[in-house]
Amino acid sequence: MRALLAPVAALALASCATTSRTPPTLDQLARDYLAVQLAIGEKDPGYVDAYYGPPELAEQAAAQDDDMSLPYLQARVIALDATLSAIPVDPGTREAGRVRYLRAMLSSAKVRLRMLRGESIPFQDEAEGLFGVRPELVDLATFDPILAEIEELVPGEGPLHERINAYRDRFIIPEDRLDAVIDAAVAECRRRTVPHIPLPESESFALSLVSDKPWGGYNYYQGDYHSVIEINTDVPARIDRALDIGCHEAYPGHHVYSTLIERDRVNALGEIEFTLLPLYSPRAIISEGSADYGLELAFPGDATMIYERDVLAPLAGIDASEIANYYALREATEALGPAYHTIAAAYLDRTATREETIANIMRYRLSSRERAEQGLEFLDTYRSYVINYDLGREIVGTFVEGAGEDMEARWRRFIGVLSNPTLPEDLLR
Numbered sequence: 001m002r003a004l005l006a007p008v009a010a011l012a013l014a015s016c017a018t019t020s021r022t023p024p025t026l027d028q029l030a031r032d033y034l035a036v037q038l039a040i041g042e043k044d045p046g047y048v049d050a051y052y053g054p055p056e057l058a059e060q061a062a063a064q065d066d067d068m069s070l071p072y073l074q075a076r077v078i079a080l081d082a083t084l085s086a087i088p089v090d091p092g093t094r095e096a097g098r099v100r101y102l103r104a105m106l107s108s109a110k111v112r113l114r115m116l117r118g119e120s121i122p123f124q125d126e127a128e129g130l131f132g133v134r135p136e137l138v139d140l141a142t143f144d145p146i147l148a149e150i151e152e153l154v155p156g157e158g159p160l161h162e163r164i165n166a167y168r169d170r171f172i173i174p175e176d177r178l179d180a181v182i183d184a185a186v187a188e189c190r191r192r193t194v195p196h197i198p199l200p201e202s203e204s205f206a207l208s209l210v211s212d213k214p215w216g217g218y219n220y221y222q223g224d225y226h227s228v229i230e231i232n233t234d235v236p237a238r239i240d241r242a243l244d245i246g247c248h249e250a251y252p253g254h255h256v257y258s259t260l261i262e263r264d265r266v267n268a269l270g271e272i273e274f275t276l277l278p279l280y281s282p283r284a285i286i287s288e289g290s291a292d293y294g295l296e297l298a299f300p301g302d303a304t305m306i307y308e309r310d311v312l313a314p315l316a317g318i319d320a321s322e323i324a325n326y327y328a329l330r331e332a333t334e335a336l337g338p339a340y341h342t343i344a345a346a347y348l349d350r351t352a353t354r355e356e357t358i359a360n361i362m363r364y365r366l367s368s369r370e371r372a373e374q375g376l377e378f379l380d381t382y383r384s385y386v387i388n389y390d391l392g393r394e395i396v397g398t399f400v401e402g403a404g405e406d407m408e409a410r411w412r413r414f415i416g417v418l419s420n421p422t423l424p425e426d427l428l429r
């Protein structure tokens with residue numbers, strides 16, 4: 001308690017000295033919010049997913065690094081949250097929305113700071129605390145009947161994951177074609193998105209292939225409607241990966257989300273809090289969920305399979321006649337998705353060993369050992385962040401499809417999710 005009290009008193013004094021009793025404006029509090037998030041980012045590499053706000057705030061955070069203990073940062077977050085909770089705003093106004101958003105981000109920051117101080121939080125509590133949604137943990141045995149159905153699709157000897165991976169590896173994009181295939185895929189994702197989501201003329205991205213990373217792909221949003229996208233090539237990319245990348249990282253995924261937020265919140269309304277994207281926050285459910293669901297929206301029904309069969313497979317030099325079967329298998333395995341939350345929980349809560357976890361990923365995600373180990377590296381680095389993909393896609397997808405069968409109405413709902421300060425709770429009502 002002592003460690004917390006002293007910095008809170010210091011903060012109160014500091015704010016009296018600088019604001020001379022006039023209540024702070026929301027814009028000032030948004031700057032305080034950016035300052036404290038940037039300071040946490042100095043302690044936790046990767047915590048700040050993107051920042052393109054006032055550069056002096058980033059410079060100050062970097063310069064203060066040595067003075068900022070974690071208890072001091074906790075006190076700053078608590079004090080800022082208390083100030084925000086007391087600010088008079090009328091319900092339903094844009095101001096009320098800003099306060100709600102800032103407080104949701106600070107609530108996640110509190111949990112992340114507890115983790116940084118070494119507290120071990122059970123998987124479901126950690127996920128709920130950081131991302132605002134509590135993942136359900138389904139007993140792995142529930143997925144065994146699905147595995148039995150998949151067995152029928154790929155008959156033969158040996159473990160199912162070996163047969164499936166041997167089959168899937170026939171669809172690996174040769175290294176010397178990877179650039180061309182991904183470029184074509186991203187261009188097609190863009191072509192299918194732009195008629196529905198008008199974007200600023202200057203929007204752009206730069207994409208490069210990298211290696212030795214704990215993730216499969218990453219969008220580093222730079223501001224000014226520009227994204228730097230990196231794709232990890234540690235594990236060979238199969239044909240379906242190209243459109244996954246194009247839609248998830250770029251159109252209508254992360255690049256579009258960040259571009260709309262910058263245009264509609266930062267530039268149009270001056271809400272500078274949006275210039276920082278905290279990795280561990282309820283925004284991740286919206287961000288990863290919309291990025292994953294974006295593929296279904298841009299390529300409804302069989303459109304993915306048809307485009308890969310007719311365009312990408314020939315470009316990659318892959319036998320196009322097998323693409324329909326490849327897709328039938330992909331669809332059959334999708335129902336296994338939630339198993340990963342159970343596997344991740346057991347690993348991170350230390351009720352399953354590393355080897356047991358690899359075995360479970362191979363069995364229930366039908367991964368090769370190499371891909372299972374890459375998945376484990378992600379879990380070691382980002383922990384409960386894994387829930388944002390499947391759970392986010394389900395939450396965003398269910399909400400968007402609530403618009404009915406009309407695709408234009410679905411796109412409108414999707415834009416609404418992206419260009420407003422949407423929190424998962426808004427989509428679950």
Ligand SMILES: [Zn+2]
Nearest residue numbers: 248254288291
């Ligand atoms: Zn993503």
